[in-house]
Amino acid sequence: MxxxxxxxxxxxxxxxxxxxxxxxxxxxxxxxxxxxxxGLDFTGGMVTEVKVDSSLTNKDLLKALSPELGESAGVTHSGEEGRWVIRYSIPEQGQETPDIKASLETISHNVDIVSNSMVGSQxxxxxxxxxxxxxxxxxxxxxxxxxxxxxxxxxxxxxxxxxxxxxxxxxxxxxxxxxxxxxxxxxxxxxxxxxxxxxxxxxxxxxxxxxxxxxxxxxxxxxxxxxxxxxxxxxxxxxxxxxxxxxxxxxxxxxxxxxxxxxxxxxxxxxxxxxxxxxxxxxxxxxxxxxxxxxxxxxx
The missing domain is CATH 1.20.1640.10 (Multidrug efflux transporter AcrB transmembrane domain)
Structure with missing residues (x-):
């Protein structure tokens, strides 16, 4: 054996x-x-923190944002109920800046843009x-x-x-x-x-x-x-x-x-x-x- x-x-x-x-x-x-x-951590991109209805989930936000931001967009919880961090690519030259607030207003009664910053390529x-x-x-x-x-x-x-x-x-x-x-x-x-x-x-x-x-x-x-x-x-x-x-x-x-x-x-x-x-x-x-x-x- x-x-x-x-x-x-x-x-x-x-x-x-x-x-x-x-x-x-x-x-x-x-x-x-x-x-x-x-990912955006290495290539650079936009980081937007928003506050929406607490009943919304990660999947709800991604479904509403994907048509505007594309499939590369990422949504993570920010620690507080209804607060989320959205990461997405910087719009190319000639493209319009995505209107995140308008996209989220289709699924949330209250939408507040807490902060909006850019991670540079450098x-x-x-x-x-x-x-x-x-x-x-x-x-x-x-x-x-x-x-x-x-x-x-x-x-x-x-x-x-x-x-x-x-x-x-x-x-x-x-x-x-x-x-x-x-x-x-x-x-x-x-x-x-x-x-x-x-x-x-x-x-x-x-x-x-x-x-x-x-x-x-x-x-x-x-x-x-x-x-x-x-x-x-x-x-x-x-x-x-x-x-x-x-x-x-x-x-x-x-x-x-x-x-x-x-x-x-x-x-x-x-x-x-x-x-x-x-x-x-x-x-x-x-x-x-x-x-x-x-x-x-x-x-x-």
């Missing part, structure tokens, strides 16, 4: 590693041809630069930690698993053209930490088994490490997915991008830690001797 389970685990590891490589290629192609549909460019810098610093910090904690062959598997998770999320948003905004970017940074935790647990178990069972082949060591941590991984991923699902269902459009990115990142982070995180060190010929103390020749 144990040998059968080990063989199945190995098949799963190898199969998911090929699937991961294929998905990474597809994601990179989608990014190259379609690119990301940047601010959006700064956010892109700062976001890219934050992602780069995060990856470099993680790389430094992995190199310090593990031998480079084992660390490379965890690092590639992290890159895999980020690329898959970006590829999904490029393929579906869902809006990529600051909340989605925050989800990507959260995915890095989540996936790293999963990879470290498995890698740490592999390191322990390499030292304890020096005559056992590395593929068998990896199988044992995955089996030993599998129940913990499933419980952790399952409970996290339940939380994300609640955000997805109850959070509305404001958290839809965040929840979607987290859902994909948690799923990919779970299987990439098992597949890429263990298969790549095997390809790089990881052996027990890499974690044994180096004998020093004291002879004169």
């Amino acid at each position: 144990v040998n059968t389970l080990k063989k199945n685990i190995r098949k799963i590891r190898y199969l998911t590693s090929y699937v991961s490589v294929a998905l990474m290629v597809i994601s990179l192609v989608a990014l190259g041809f379609k690119g990301l549909n940047m 601010v959006g460019d700064d956010l892109v630069d700062q976001g890219g810098l934050a992602l780069l610093i995060s990856m470099l910090t993680i790389l430094g930690y992995l190199c310090f904690r593990f031998e480079w062959r084992l660390a490379s598997g965890s690092l590639l698993a992290l890159l895999h998770d980020v690329v898959l999320v970006l590829g999904f948003f490029a393929a579906t053209q869902m809006e990529f905004n600051l909340t989605v970017f925050a989800a990507i940074l959260a995915i890095l930490g989540y996936s790293l935790n999963d990879s470290i647990i498995i890698a740490d178990r592999i390191r322990e088994l390499l030292v304890a069972k020096q005559t056992t082949p590395t593929p068998d060591i990896n199988d044992q490490a995955v089996i030993a941590t599998f129940s913990r991984t499933m419980v952790t991923s399952g409970t996290t997915l339940i939380t994300v699902a609640a955000l997805w269902i109850m959070g509305g459009s404001a958290l839809q991008g965040f929840a979607t990115a987290m859902f994909i990142g948690i799923l990919s982070g779970t299987w990439s830690s098992i597949s890429i995180g263990t298969v790549l060190p095997e390809w790089l010929k990881l052996e027990p001797k890499h974690y044994l103390p180096v004998e020093v020749d004291t002879a004169p």
